[in-house]
Amino acid sequence: MTRSSADGMKVTVLGCSGSVPGPDSPASGYLVEADGYKLVLDLGHGTFGALQRYVDPAEVDAVVISHLHADHCIDLTAYVVALRYGGEGYRLRGPDRRIPLVGVPGTRDRLEAAYDPLARKLGLHELFAFATPTADELGPFRMSYAQVAHPTPTNAVRIEWQDRSLVYSGDTGACPALVELAEGADVLLCEASVAPDEDLVPDLHMTGRQAGEHAEKAGVERLIVTHVPPWNSPQVAADEAAAAFGGPVEIAAPAAEYWI
Template sequence: MSDDFTVTVLGCSGSVPGPDSPASGYLLEAEGYRLVLDLGHGAFGALQRYVDPADVDAIVISHLHADHCIDLTAYIVALRYGGEGYRLRGPDKRIPLVGVPGTRDRLEAAYDPLARKLGLHELFSFATPIQGEFGPFALSYAPMNHPTPTNGVRIEFGGRSLVYSADTGESAELVALAEGADVLLCEASVAPDDEFVPDLHLTGRMAGEHADKAGVDRLIITHVPPWNSRQVAADEAASAFHGTIDIATPGAEFAV
């Protein structure tokens, strides 16, 4: 059995979906276990290219900004009304959904603010982030530097590790979470000519600096808004990090 696991990019556009990519969403797979990490605008549509929605084993949502979670509302519709491949099977086939406190309230409000008896507990089993195992994966979390509660996530399997920055400004916690990781999947939202707002997002160079400080082997640049250049963000990162740098693009699959 290979010790590698894979991450497929469902969407990587920052802040809004772009003309060539949904917003944030990633599918992680190992030993037949499917873990979805974030599900922003349009990512649920992309997910269906790779797996039946009812066969997803767990979902982790980093934070409650729409570009990271809003397609959970589409997931509700599919699980409630979809045909084969969408309906949950078995006496308790609810999908574990891990998110910051308030995730269920946010999802109910986004789906239908007038409906308070949605029965979402019939579709998802809600939990807040706690270090532990999901199938073959071991997950740990750290709070990121963002205006709303946000968790970076470290996912480990078979001696390999991937860290997802989610959204963050400069963050010692991200460096600590990513220490020695094989892959850092890191946001780089801010272009060189953008006005820089502290404690919100990273530039490409900052993403490279975090990867360098953490001593990771590989940096994957993601969450670049459609009005900015992914290549410019990667080039900026290369000025601070001299390991392998890749650019997340929709549909790309990376072995960790």
């Protein structure tokens, strides 16, 4: 059955491997769509290639970056090359057509350094309209953010459309701010990086059980575990989460589509 935006928000997984791209998945990246609006949420290693399966890069309406670790942002450098040098489907059209790029303070400097030390002279501001996160609207979406527990400034993101809501944890250790942001959400897309037999470093990443505990405390409807590195088992993370959360638990997979 063909579905449309009338059925809700559509989330397509561009990549979900934790920390590095894996043999079966790029690193973190998601495409969120409703009412014809296309929002890219994180753009880690390999995700720009996956993005092109679903949308012309020039037709993306906005990009939101949770934080500046490479597995969540480094493919912005590929995006710059495509927008600057690509042909039809890659070139921005219109006299003031720039893609809003929302990220923590320092996002532009990080992109300039990763792309080319001379990038400031190459005019990245002509491609992206840089902004810091604020509770505001992006197209049809109501956006809100919470700083979570990670070594570099990192935002969890809540995206609301009509009466539907998606919360993305970004990278985080156990964090009350994530529970508060996710309260009552339809879906929590939550990292579960740490295996049960690994040392748990505070304020870095979470286990599957902790992802389930956060979902349970927030009272969300569904939990999707993500950001499991290739040396760990997504199924173990999901089983751990299910032991702590009373609702449905799913495992993010590359190219998977979720309707919210």
